[in-house]
Structures are given as C-alpha cells and as structure tokens.
Amino acid sequence: QTTMRISISTAQNSHQGVAIDTFAKEVEKRTAGRYKVQTFYNGSLGGERESIEAVQLGTQELAFSSTGPVPNFVPETKILDVPFLFRDKAHARAVLDGPIGQDMLKKFDAKGFKALAWAENGFRHMTNSKRDVRLPEDLKGLKMRTMENPVHIAAYKGLGIITTPMAFPEVFTALQQGTVDGQENPLSVIMSAKFDQVQKHLSLTGHVYSPCIFVMNKAAFDKLSAADKTAFVDAAKEATKANRARVDQDDASGVAELRAKGMTVIDNVDKSKFVAILAPVNADFEKQFGKANIDAIRNYK
Amino acid sequence: MTAVMISTMVLCFALTVSVAVSIGLASVLGIHAANANMLISVKEMFSAINKFPLAAIPFFILAGNLMETGGISRRLVEFAKSIVGGIQGGLPMTCVLTCMIFAAVSGSSVATTFAIGAILIPALIKHGYPTAYAAALQATSAELGVIIPPSIPMILYGVSAEVSIGELFIAGFGPGLLIGLALMLFVHLYCRWKGWGKHDGDGRLSFGKATLQAGWALLMPVIILGGIYGGIFTPTEASAVAVFYALVVGIVIYREIKLQDLYAILRKSVLSSAVIMFIIANAGLFAFLITRAGVPDAIGHWLQAVLQSPALFLLGVNAALFVIGMFIETSAAIIVLAPILAPVAVHFGIDPVHFGLIMVVNLALGMITPPFGVNLFAACTVAKISLDRIVTHLIPFVLVILACLMVVTYVPQLSLALRDLVYAR
Amino acid sequence: MKQAFLKFEHWTTGFSMLVACLMLVIASTLGMFQIVTRFVLEQPAEWSEILIRLSLIWMVFMGIPMAFRQGAMVSVDVLYRWSPPKMRRLLDWLVCLAALALVAVIIWWGWDYSLRGRVQSMAGLESISMFWGYVAMPVGGMFCVIGLIGNLMDPQRNELETAQ
Ligand code: NA
C-alpha cells in the first residue's frame, strides 16, 4: 500500500474539503486500497502557493488549490482571472470541461505537474460597509481588500476601487475597524469568515470566476500503472462533481442566509455596465492574452 | 521520525547548541529518518519566514532600539517615578511601572530588561536594595514587554494559529494591567515588611514636568495603538510607522541619535531580528514535519479524550507550558505548539484570542524560570550577578505571576472585554 | 595563517552584515512607502509587500553569519557555564560542527531549491523568478561557514545582546 498526501487551505467542512475527501475515498476504492490518500486541511501543510510548489518539487504528491497562485507556475492559466469572462457557472464549467480547459490541463505537464481535473470556488462577489453597489460608479473610492493577483488588481483599479492586499486573518478586524471598506470572495468564504457581522452590503457582482485544480506530481503520476492512472483521473472527476454540487448548494442557501443575518443583497446587478467601464482594461487584457483566446472562451457554447 | 527529532533536539539543547540549530538539525535528521525529500528542509524554512505579518518583528525591534538610543528610557523612568515613586518601595514600583509603559513601545522582554534595567538596577542598588532582589524584580517586570502590546510572541501566535494580531494586541491590556498592578502591590507590601526603601522618592520630578519631558515617548503608543484601533493601519503597518516615529523623535526632537549612531543601531537590530527569525524558520520546519506526520491531530484527539472539560484542558495546558517554558525558547514553543493547541482550545469553546493570551502569559513566565530564561540572563548580565544567587528572590515573583496566570486563564473577560468593546461584538 | 583567515573573515562577515542592514533599511522604507501610497496617494503598489518580505529574508540570511561569528545565537547554556575550560573547548567544537552540518544542508539543498525556483515567477512581481528569493539561503550559508570557523578560532559569546 502506498500513502500519498493531499492538502487544502480551507476547512474540512467546505466545498474544497468535500472535494479532497471524495477524491481520497474514490482513489482507495478504485485502486482496491493499494493507494491511500491522506488529507490535510486549513493550510496545515502551508498555503496554496507552497502546496503547489511542493507538488512540483515532489515533496508532496497531490494538492487541491484555487488557481490563485497557479499562473506563477503555468502562466497560460492567467487568462482565467479576466473579470466577467464567464457568464455563469454553467458556462465556466462547460469551458473547463471542454477542449479549451482540457488543453490547458496539458500545459501543466511541461512544468512537472499532472493536472487531474478542474473544480471551483465559484464566483466571487463584493461586500462593503458603505453602500449598495448596483452600478460601477458605486465602487468609486471604496477601499477593498483584494488578492495579490495582477489581473484582478488591474481590473479593480479600472473600476475605481482602491485595492489593498492584506493577510486573510486580518481581514475581519480590518473590515470592522474600517481599515478597508470591503472585500470580495465567494459566498462560501463570506459565510465561513462571518463577514456578515461586519459588512452590510452584498452585491452578487460575480466579477471573477475562481476555478480550482487537482494537481499531482508528474513523476508520481507517471509511476502509476495505466489502470491506476485512469483511477486517479476518474477519482478527481468524481470529486469535482461533489465539489460543484456543494458550491451550488452554498450559493443557493447563502443568499437567503446572509439576508436573514441582516445584509442587503443586490442580486440583479447589471453586469454589462461593469463590462463597459472595463473596456480600456479589457483592451489591455486582449493584447496580453490574445483577443482570439478571450473570445474563444467568451463565445463558447 | 518524531522520536528521532525530539531526542536530537533535547540532546543538542543539553550540549549548548543554539536553539535554532538544535531545532533545524533535529528536523534534518527527521527528514532523513522518514526517508523524505531533503528539499523540504529549505522549502519550509523559507516558507516559515516568507509571511508579511512577520515583518512587524524586525520593525518593532528597530523601533525599540531607536527609542532606547533616543533617550526615552530615562524619560520614562522619571515619568513613572513622578507617579509612584513617593511611597515606601517607590523605586521598585517605578521599575514595574516603567516596564509597563516601555512595553507599549517595545515588543520584546529582553529589550525591556536592557533598556530599563540599565537605569533602574544601579539606582535600586544605590538605594540599598540587594542586587539579587533588583535583578529578580527587573527580570519579572520586563515580562510585561510581551504581554502589553506590541508583542513579538503575539505576532507569532497570530501567524501560527491564524488569529488576528490586532485582536491579540488589544486583549493584552487587561492581563498586562493586572500583572503590573499585582507586582506593584506585591513589591510595596514586601518593602514595608522588609523595611526597605523609605527614601525612594527623594529628588524626583513633579508629575507635570516629567510628563512634559516624556511627552513624545508617551505619544508613540498612542499613535501606534490609536492607528491600529482607529482603523488607519494594520499591526504590520503600525510597526513601520513606529520605526519612522522613533527616528524622527530621536534625531529631530530629542536630538540624542547622531547620524553616525544609526549604523550601530541598525546592526544591533539586524542581529536581534536575524537570530529570532532564524529560530522561527527552523521552528516552522519542525512544526511542518510533525504536522505532516499527523502528530497534532493525534495529540488533539488524545487531549480531547483525556481532559474532558475546558477547565481541565486549561489546567493541563498551563502545567505543560510551565514545564516547557522552563527549558524552551518562547518563539520556538509558540510556533510549534500554537497550531497543535489552538484548534483543541476552539473545540473546547475557548476563544482563540483568549487562549493566545494564556499561552503568551505562560511562556513569558518561562522567560524568568531557570534553567533557561532569557530575561533572567539579561537581568543577571545588567546586575553583574550569577543566576543561582537570585533564585531565592525570584520565587515570590514567580508565584505572583502564577496567580495572575490563573486569573487570566479562568477570567476570559479580563482579556476579551476590551476587545469586545473596541470591536463592538 | 590564523590571523590571515580572521582578517578575511572579518571582511566577509562585515560585508554580509552591511548587506543585511541595507535590506532592513529597504524593508522599513518600503513599509512606510506602502502606507503613504495607500492613504495619501490612494494608489497602492502591489509590489511593495513582496519586496518587503524578500528584503527581510535576505536580511535574515545575511545577518546570521555575524550572529554565528559572535556566538550570538540564543542557546540553553547551563552545561557551558558549569564546565571547566577544557570541557568548554570541546563544547565549542561540538556547537560549531552542529551548526556547520545544518548550514551545509542549507547551502546544498538551498542551491538546488534556487535552481528549481527559476521556473516560478513571484506573485506581485511577475517579471522576477523565485530564484532571487531562494538564493538568499545558499549565499548567506556560505558567509555562515566562514563566520562559524572564525568563531571557533576566536570564540565569542554574545547571545544576550540579541535575545528577544
Ligand atoms: Na510590548
């Protein structure tokens, strides 16, 4: 029996925890117990960047991570961070499961990874303590905690937001104290971090889709027999199903729950107005990533 | 693997190998014993210090050194003396109060010992207090350096247990105040019993004059903490502000720092920061390896099964930390133990911020318990006395802190009330 | 021979200390800069945080050679204080060899890690590879070796100056 390790940076009871728990169970089942996957939660083996690097180096066999730090390893994935690239979850999932997404998975091979499957955190939405955000003008001058992602930051600046990178444990108190006015995250994170206690306004902007990925060390994957390789890939696919089902469930219950906790939720944001404001930034992105590539994703049916 | 790591570490400690190297070497042998990839060693050392909130450590150290050279210790002593110096035992009480105030600009206990002890230990001896008593008093009072914010151990706990450093800082005021007042009351009664210090108040400044003199120094905690809790900056940014505030006060206002002094101050700050960050790097590697081996989960389950109530858990943790604190360096202990113990505390319904305060107060006590206590060594160095001679004077102080620790442990409001007030929970 | 080495060591350790001090100056200046850009100019730069972390890591690995040289690493030195001079000399050797063993790992595997980090770009500073972060470890490690041998030839124990 061979034991492998997989880690996530969120809690076990989360859309990511469901993913790796399902994966571990499926791998064991599909390889008749010859492979066991040990699961680590809450970033106990390090943050997302560290876990992806560990897989690349081979000090850890597997990791499940959002694609946040992935462009530093596989630059081709950066395009997925472009705001308002996907219409909805169905569109995003279809693109990632279709030829575009599968081609992108192959790009990982040359960097020492075997990318097993795409999964997701869902869409990111904005919250703040100042005002309801319905139009892009409402964002002007809001101080928001953002991730250290150059594509995100370029877009948020384009919307007039004052971006502020900050370590996650500080975000709650920073919101409370008004060091920043707002933040943006998927609903599951907004709920688990209890941001509803310190934020009044939620807008379902869905401005960025946040994919996740199962990565495995390439050498470790190549050592598997052909049947076991299939078993690992299929296990990841099953895990993705469980992960997406949980995200759907969190999204459905999240809005009602956050409303019940006193947040005002704007759920009819006119995204086209935001896209229009972002035209100059998008022109830059089209130059950077190729207009044809962006259009291929946007127009994917 | 865990056995190899722990036995190597203990053996190296005993052979006087430095804390950082002992932990690092134990980890390297652990990786070897587990047949794992040696790249883990450097990767995890790097990861452990590649964290932005840790930048506050060198910044607060640099700010503290600038303040010290800039002449604030002396002014703070005069200020504290003008408040409590007048009664019997006023000089030892001044020592405690000065440490409390200095603690609000310094994140470290040893720095507090050197800064305040250099002035007050000679003064205490001159006023007829036994040298050993002065050293024990100074070592104990300086503990407040890490309990009253800012605090390096709190930063480390916040980073390791993923708890807000801002919340930890504000939770330190209650316990800091309690320990400070308890120590002052104790030294006053002790001096009356011994008949010491009847003329401690001679030649002190008036309160108004002393306040005016110390004004710029007293303003520093107001700016730093006001900035954090007024929602202007994060604790890490506050540390950078502290550096520039101290620089401006020292060079432009007090004019006690000469430009040519700056390199010496920088060197001293780099040495202190590098030593502690290297301990953090190695302890981070050690913590990673035992996490990877599943040790924290095992200990957590065991603790939950054996210590079935929160009260028992806290008692057990306090006893264990007291023993660990006798032998192990504070930052290393926090980095390795916080990720193990904090989740169990949360499971028992204990606020992780309150638990952080328990850990910090307990391990701060470790800084004055022999055989290994950095504060103790520092106070002995300043007082030029050997460690074994101060132990008898130390025991009552340790008991006072232990009593305070019990209050901190079983009265969570002491730590949390102010936080809840400021954050309007 | 001994004097020549110590002179060389004095120069190398002093140099690494100078670099470390420079790194602290850069980091604290950037820390202040970050606040100014955010609050006064309301245009925060996303590269200041990564540069602060990086310069502090360089500060650590370029600062520890001097700490090793001056015997400034905090240790549990009960045994040392109770030992006669001959025993102390033996402990000096042991302490030095233990540190050299750890530093050897840092140099060897740190260099390997740096080379592997070439393909990874930095978050916040895409144009720079992680090599320039990781290489602080083997570079600092080389200076540590010289400092450690210097301390063995001319022992000093200054741990209290640096303890926190
Ligand atoms: Na303090």
Ligand code: NA
């Ligand atoms: Na101790």
